[in-house]
Amino acid sequence: MKIHQLEGFIQNIFLVEYPDKLLLLDGCCRADVPLVKSFITQDLGRPFEQLKLIMVTHMHPDHAGGASYLQRHYAIDVAAANCPGEWYQGVAGRCQHLVDLGLAYYVGRRHQRRRANLWYPPVIKADHRLHDCQLIPGFNDWQVLFTPGHTDRDLSLYHPTSQTLYVADTILRVKGKLICPFPISQPAAYRASLERYRPLEVSQYLLAHGQGGVISSEELSALQQLCPNSPSTYKGFLGSLIRKRFA
Template identity: 70%
Template sequence: MKIHQLEGYIQNIFLVEYPTKLLLLDGCCRADVAMLRRYICEELARPLSQLELVMVTHMHPDHAGGASYLHRRFKLSIAGAEHPGEWYQGIAGRCKHLVDLALAHYVAKRHRRAKANLWYSPKLTFTHRLKDGQSLPGFEDWQVCFTPGHTDRDLSLYHPASKTLYVADCILRVKGSLICPFPISNPSLYRQSIERFSQMQVDNYLLAHGEGGKISQAELSQLQQLCPEQATSYKGFLGELLRKRLAA
């Protein structure tokens, strides 16, 4: 097994290579699909059909957008959490989907990325729905960890043999410091998820945003303390963003 870290549109992409198959640890952005396809077909000299599974840790644009396109265009298998309902269900959910797309464009602008089409369906048709503790289909050396808090259905992916853990957006590193993601939909569950990480044997953290590697118990404890007492709201975030724009 070899893990390739690629620079995505606004996030890190982790592609796991085996002799006859490939695993994508998260669904990335729609804007990443062409680059990912080129990397597989040209850099690795492998057919795209060897990408046997695309994981979706949660439904945000930089984790599900590419999966939606890959499933529809190339009929690739995608897997996500076994959880009732849809993250973007109902009118409020559709509005939240549009806000998340707008935030993804905002992050891209701050990273000085060229404008790109990030649109994807707010509802995915999963090939596999996975529960906590299950092995990934076709990749039994990887295990699913249900680690909600950022959203209500976040997954982390653990490789016990190498003590490697992909935590998606559960942990972010900005300017060398660990921070909590936005939003925090359930602070209590988020703290429990971080506590779970602290009890696991992990030598190598893979982060969707920022540099991974070793994370100490002290850093994890500090992250729990940084977690807000109340769920962080889109309304408050957008209000603060608007105030900054007007003051600029």
């Protein structure tokens, strides 16, 4: 097994290579699809059909957008958390989907990316709905961990043999410092998710945003302390800006 890290539109992409198959650890942006396909067929010299499964750790544009496109156009299986309902359900959810797309475009501009099509459906039709501690179908050396907090359905992906843990957006590194994600929809669940990492044997953390590597137990504790006591949401953030403006 070999893990390749690619620089995506606004996030790191992790492609796991085996002699006869490939696994995409997260769904990336829709704009990243040509990059992933080119890397597989040209850099690796492998048939694109060997990409057998795409994990979706949560429904944000840089983690689900490419998965939806690849599923529709190349019939590649998609796996996600087995949670009731949908993250972007209802009118409020559809509005949040548009806000998240707008933020992805904003971050792309901050990264000096060319404007690209990031649109993806707000509801994903997963071929596999996975439970906590379940092994990834077709890739039984990887285990799914249910680690909510950023959203209500975040997944982390653990490979015990290589002591590798992909944490998606649960931990970010910005300007060399580890920070909590934004938003945090469930603060208590977020702190509990960080606690789940502590007893694992992890020699390499893979982060969707920022450089991974070793993260100590003390650093996990520091992140738990940084986590707010109440949900940090876009609505609350905008409300605080308005209150400051008119205070």
